[in-house]
Amino acid sequence: xxxxxxxxxxxxxxxxxxxxxxxxxxxxxxxxxxxxxxxxxxxxxxxxxxxxxxxxxxxxxxxxxxxxxxxxxxxxxxxxx
Amino acid sequence: xxxxxxxxxxxxxxxxxxxxxxxxxxxxxxxxxxxxxxxxxxxxxxxxxxxxxxxxxxxxxxxxxxxxxxxxxxxxxxxxxxxxxxxxxxxxxxxxxxxxxxxxxxxxxxxxxxxxxxxxxxxxxxxxxxxxxxxx
Numbered sequence: 001x002x003x004x005x006x007x008x009x010x011x012x013x014x015x016x017x018x019x020x021x022x023x024x025x026x027x028x029x030x031x032x033x034x035x036x037x038x039x040x041x042x043x044x045x046x047x048x049x050x051x052x053x054x055x056x057x058x059x060x061x062x063x064x065x066x067x068x069x070x071x072x073x074x075x076x077x078x079x080x081x
Numbered sequence: 082x083x084x085x086x087x088x089x090x091x092x093x094x095x096x097x098x099x100x101x102x103x104x105x106x107x108x109x110x111x112x113x114x115x116x117x118x119x120x121x122x123x124x125x126x127x128x129x130x131x132x133x134x135x136x137x138x139x140x141x142x143x144x145x146x147x148x149x150x151x152x153x154x155x156x157x158x159x160x161x162x163x164x165x166x167x168x169x170x171x172x173x174x175x176x177x178x179x180x181x182x183x184x185x186x187x188x189x190x191x192x193x194x195x196x197x198x199x200x201x202x203x204x205x206x207x208x209x210x211x212x213x214x215x216x217x
Contacts, residue, residue: 015155015156017155017157018103019103019106019107019163019167020158020163020166022106022110023106023110023166023167023170026109026110026170026171027169027170030170050110054110054111057111
């Protein structure tokens with residue numbers, strides 16, 4: 001991800017299968033503060049769509065989905081308490 | 082719009098119980114309240130200290146060894162662990178079926194702590210009013 005965005009919390013869910021990474025993200029979201037930035041690493045392809053959809057539907061901000069070697073990163077900002 | 086999901090977990094094979102746990106996870110991610118009624122073979126998979134190895138449903142028998150080996154290799158959590166994780170995210174209640182528990186002479190303390198209570202079909206159906214319901 002871009003260097004100027006510093007995640008408040010990083011969840012390394014690589015190797016975890018659907019729905020594991022999304023569940024981890026929601027848990028982190030619930031304990032996060034408003035405007036916290038949460039980043040999830042995942043190797044599970046279903047999570048890319050599922051987590052992005054959840055972030056939008058829950059009225060939070062999807063900062064982006066970034067491809068890395070062997071995994072990708074979904075970054076969100078908690079904009080809804 | 083319905084804001085509740087009810088799942089009747091009748092089958093006791095790992096694949097179907099995993100399906101129930103995964104659907105329940107999707108439901109809590111969407112802010113639905115979930116109630117799961119474990120009955121018959123589903124209930125038998127919640128019995129504490131039961132060492133019967135997990136099985137797959139009829140369709141999966143040919144791939145059984147391969148699927149379980151892959152699940153072990155890839156550290157896929159079993160259905161109870163999956164359900165525990167989903168319970169941390171949202172409101173999920175797991176109810177044991179009173180009729181089948183009686184038949185097996187099982188009480189709540191004989192079942193895995195994932196089971197919140199033992200209730201009868203009448204109560205479960207009444208709790209399921211206005212919910213989307215799956216029978217697995």
